[in-house]
Amino acid sequence: MPSVCVTEYISDEQLLEVYADPYINKVGHDHRRATPIVNPQVTYLSAWIDNNFAGAFMAIRFSTLEFELHSLLKKSSLPYSRELGCKFLDWAFSHDSVQRVTAYIIAGLESAKNYCLKLGFKNEGCRKDACMQGGILKDVYILGMTRKDWVLL
Secondary structure, X not given: OOOEEEEOOOOHHHHHHHHHOHHHHOOOEOOEOOOOOOOOOEEEEEEEEOOEEEEEEEEXXXXXXXXXXXXXXXXXXXXXXXXXXXXXXXXXXXOOOOOEEEEEXXXXXXXXXXXXHHHOOEEEEXXXXXXXXXXXXXXXXXXXXXXXXXXXX
């Protein structure tokens, strides 16, 4: 069984590799290029399978109580994505003040939505016409998980 881990470090080269990957780039939208976000509220974590770089996760500190989470895993890591996602959630909830995590998924990215649901996120609603992708307005699903939900999994 391969070993998987998520670490709170990513090199600039690895981060650029992730954002250059066409599989990951499909989540981009018209008003924000798929490039690394440099902001003190953003933390990138690297994902590893048997010491091989498997992609990244991004956490945006929305407030003291909440992280917005994003998965930037390579297609080759999909067989281990659930285990990696759980390690990312472990990291998020290791912050004592964090009471919830949120994922925003662009309509049409059903595999991303299903991934979050399989990790234990709950569908909390939809933001109508909240994103433009390829010149088309799209809804954005809101998925969330509370600390209580995570403890029960």
